[in-house]
Amino acid sequence: MKETIEITVNGMPEIVPSGISIADLIQRFGEEDPHLIVEHNGRFVFIQEYASRTVSWGDRIEFINADFGG
Amino acid sequence: MLTPEEKERYARQIIVPEIGEKGQEALGRSRVLIAGLGGLGSLASLYLAAAGVGTLRLADQDRVSLSNLNRQILYMHADIGRIKTEAATERLLALNGTCRIDPVCADICASAERLVEGCDVVIDATDNLAARRAINRSAVKLGVPMVYGGIDGFSGTVAVILPGKSACLECLFPDRGSHQNSRTIGAIGAVVGMVASLQCAEALKLLLKTGQSLADRMLHIRADRGEWKSIRTRRNPNCLVCASL
Numbered sequence: 001m002k003e004t005i006e007i008t009v010n011g012m013p014e015i016v017p018s019g020i021s022i023a024d025l026i027q028r029f030g031e032e033d034p035h036l037i038v039e040h041n042g043r044f045v046f047i048q049e050y051a052s053r054t055v056s057w058g059d060r061i062e063f064i065n066a067d068f069g070g
Numbered sequence: 071m072l073t074p075e076e077k078e079r080y081a082r083q084i085i086v087p088e089i090g091e092k093g094q095e096a097l098g099r100s101r102v103l104i105a106g107l108g109g110l111g112s113l114a115s116l117y118l119a120a121a122g123v124g125t126l127r128l129a130d131q132d133r134v135s136l137s138n139l140n141r142q143i144l145y146m147h148a149d150i151g152r153i154k155t156e157a158a159t160e161r162l163l164a165l166n167g168t169c170r171i172d173p174v175c176a177d178i179c180a181s182a183e184r185l186v187e188g189c190d191v192v193i194d195a196t197d198n199l200a201a202r203r204a205i206n207r208s209a210v211k212l213g214v215p216m217v218y219g220g221i222d223g224f225s226g227t228v229a230v231i232l233p234g235k236s237a238c239l240e241c242l243f244p245d246r247g248s249h250q251n252s253r254t255i256g257a258i259g260a261v262v263g264m265v266a267s268l269q270c271a272e273a274l275k276l277l278l279k280t281g282q283s284l285a286d287r288m289l290h291i292r293a294d295r296g297e298w299k300s301i302r303t304r305r306n307p308n309c310l311v312c313a314s315l
Contacts, residue, residue, distance in 0.1 A: 035199070035243050037288070037301070044237075044288065044303040047244060064290060064301075066243065067220035067227040069255030070110040070197035070262075 005057040016055070023050040025061060037064040071095070076168065080122050088280040094122060098168075100277045101125040103189040103214075105178055105205050107132070107154040109257050110195035110219050112144035113266030114273075118193075119162040119169045121274060126162065127172040129185050130154045141259035182208040191273045192216040195266070197255070199243070206231065206239035210312045215276050217284075219269040223256040224294035226265035229284055229303070230272050234315035236285035241306035261293050 003018040009029060016025065022038055022045055038045040039062040045053060055061065072080070072091055076098075083089050089097075100123050104111045107130035115126055134142070134149045134157055149157040155173035162171055174185060178196055182204035186192055192209050194216055196202050202218070209216040209231065216231040218239060231238045268289065275281040287300040307313055 034246075037242075037290075039301045042302055044242065044301050046241075046306050046308070048306075048308055062301075065222065065225070067222040067225055067265075068197070068199050068202065069221045069257055070106050070108045070195050070219070 005055070007055050007058065008060045010062055019054050021051055022053045022055070022061075025055065026050065026063070029063065031063045033065050035066040035068070037066055038062075039064060072098075076122070079166075079168075083121065088278060093278045093280070097122045097274070097277055098124040100190045101127065101172075101188060102273060102277075103127045103129065103185055103192045104195055105129050105182075105185060105192060106195035106197060106201065107142075107144065107158050108138070108195065108197050109141035109221065109259065109262035110266045110269065111193070112142040112158075113263050114193045114195055114219075114270055115158060115162055116144060116165065117267065117270040118273065119166045119171075121270070122166070123169065123277070125170040125172060127174060127185065127189060128155050128158050129174045129176060129178055129181070130158075131175050131177050141257050141262045143259065179204040183211065186212050186214050189214055191276050193269050193273055194218045194239075195269070202239055203245060207311055209233060210238050210240075210315070217269045217272045217276070219265045221255070221257055221262050221265050224258065224261055224292065226261055226291040226293070227288055228265055228268040228272065228291075229288045230276070232283070232285045234312060237303040237305050238309060238312045240311035241309040242288070242303060244306070244308070244310065258293075261291070264291055264293065 004015050005018045080094050104115050134145045155175045159171045159173045178201045186208040210233040213233045218229045220227045289300045291298040
C-alpha cells in the first residue's frame with residue numbers, strides 16, 4: 001500500500017499520497033482556474049514548479065483564485 | 071513651499087511624523103497614473119487628490135453607466151452617459167482645485183507606455199488581465215513602481231511591483247496566450263474600497279519614501295471571512311517581462 005501523509009489544504013486536514021506534487025494536488029482538488037494562485041507554506045508557487053515541487057507531512061497548501069476585477 | 075491654505079488643508083497629514091511639510095511638498099511635486107476609472111480608480115483618484123498629490127493622470131475610455139454606481143462613487147447619478155475622464159476631472163477639481171488633472175480618454179492597452187511615462191507611481195485600477203499586463207510591461211520597462219489592486223466579489227488582492235527589485239505581474243501570472251476570461255466579475259463597493267484604500271496607502275508610502283512596501287508580497291483579502299493575509303512572492307527567473315532587468 002502506498003504511504004500517505006497528512007497536509008492542510010484550504011484550512012482542512014487532508015490525507016494524500018506521500019510525495020504528491022503540486023500539479024497532482026491541483027488535479028486531485030479539481031482546481032480549474034487558469035490563473036490559480038498556489039500558496040505552499042505561505043509562499044507563492046510559480047507555475048513552472050508545479051510538476052517538480054512535492055509536499056511533506058504537515059505542509060499547508062492554499063488554492064486562491066486571482067482577483068482581476070476593478 | 072506650502073501656501074497657508076495648503077498648510078490648513080493638509081494639517082492632519084502634516085502632523086503625521088512620516089509626512090511633515092517636506093513630505094506634503096513631495097506629494098505636491100508627484101505625478102500618479104490612475105489606470106482605469108472604475109471602482110478602484112474612483113476611490114484611488116478621490117483619496118490621492120484629497121491627499122494633495124500634485125498631478126493625477128486619469129486613463130479610461132468608458133462612459134458612466136447606471137450599473138457603475140454601486141461602487142464607482144466618483145460619479146453622480148447625473149453623470150450617467152458622460153465620458154468618465156470628464157466627469158472625474160470635474161469632481162476631483164471640485165474636491166481639490168490645486169490638484170492638476172491630466173485626463174486621457176484612451177484605450178489603456180494601446181497607450182500604456184505613453185500613460186506610464188513621466189509618472190512616479192502607477193495605480194493599476196484596471197478591470198481585466200490584458201490591460202493589467204500592458205500597464206505592467208510599461209511600468210517595468212520605464213522603471214516606474216506600480217501598485218496592483220484587484221477585486222472579485224468579496225475578495226481582493228493588493229501587491230506592489232518595484233521593477234527589477236520585486237516580482238512583477240508577469241512573474242506571478244505568466245501569459246500563456248490562452249484562457250481569455252470574459253466572465254463579468256462581481257464587485258461590491260465596500261470591498262473595492264478596501265483594496266483601493268490599500269493601494270493609495272502603498273502609493274503614498276512610495277511617494278514619501280517611507281514605511282515598508284508590499285513588494286514581494288501579495289495581500290489577499292477575504293471579506294466574506296473577515297480575514298486577510300500576505301503571501302510571500304519573489305521574482306520569477308523565467309519571467310518574460312522582467313527577468314532581463
